[in-house]
Amino acid sequence: MADRFERALRAGSARLAMNTNLKHPGEIRAGAERRRRRRIAVLASAVTLAVAGLGGTAYAAGWAAAPSHHPAVAPTRSVASSPGPSHRPSPSRTGTPSPTSSPSARRDGGSSDGAAPECDLDAMAAVTIDGGGAGGGHALSTVSMTYTGATPCTLPEKYPELTYRCGGSAQADPRYCRLPVGHGTYFDGGPAKVYGGTVRPHETVLFDVGTVSEPSAGPERTYPGLHLVTQSGGAVSIAGGPVSSTGGVTVGRWYHGQR
């Protein structure tokens, strides 16, 4: 039933078949193998990232969920009972310092025995967030500031509270919202942090901000115009932002030195 249309189609196609410019079969096989290996490598990378991300999330969530049981977040008395590798306490941390301890002793002990009033956060200056390290799908930044009060003070026992600009522009009618944060303690491999305790004038005070950098954790959210909420209800601007995360933001407790 081959009509003229069909004959023309077949003739043209046959002519084309004789003039094809195809690769050698060995090249086809090699290309397929290369692609298969690449796919396996990509798959392995994805699995590694996912496992690292989940591990990191569990790591952070574990400490955030049970802060009172963890030595680094627990009250000073518990430090000696369950030391961890990255925050082994020195002998000076094993006892409760007396109220008459020197400022340095109190600093070591991290005690806030009421010898000094709680630090007025309005007195914090040069508040800056610095990008820190990243690993396991998580990133750690540090907010540092200088205490400008005239007398020693005790770091708040509460976790820092932050706001971010959630409306308006930085110049005109900015609106701020409370930044939803989790609480956690971070071990960055550096010297052990001294949480709580007394801060002297012009001393540097810090806290950590943890974010998630793993894309599979969720959509990335950016929080511009970060501010530190003070006890009076005011806010101190944090330079160096914004903060971005694909899995929420976690803050650590105040600390004022590392050892």
Added chain:
Amino acid sequence: MRDSRDFDSFYLGTAPRVTSHVHAMVGNRADAEDVTQEAYARAWQHWDKVARYDSPEAWVRTIAFRIAVSTWRKARNRLTAHRRHGVPEDLPGADPDYVAIVAALRRIAPDQRRAVVLYHLVGLSVPEIAAETGVAVGTVRARLTRGRQALAPHLSEFAAELTAGVSEVANHG
């Protein structure tokens, strides 16, 4: 264990033919060669299984057509450029009738084009096309009929045959 000699002889024996069939689908020789080679690369990845099929060539052709349709959809912008600047001359010395047929095939729906190519070029029967494309025999007949009708206005020289052939396809399949 995959037998590379087996695959190589299969490739060398069928690839030019499959390329020409794919060319009728996509209308461009370079694209047809790329799509065909991609289909054979996939065949090699699954050669243990594909080699045992009744017709490995049909498997490759099916994969190539799928890739072609997928590529076709992705390349809307490129097609727009083709329409604006004209289809590139990719087959020097080709029969003008064949060039016209391929150009006309590009203007009909992919499902109809596939049915027309399988029926008139590859030489499959309607039930075989139904099996290869995974649709009912009646659907294949409808696609062939509509495909030929759709081609007729673009191929004035073959309009009479295309219109007459509609009833033949419908009756015989």
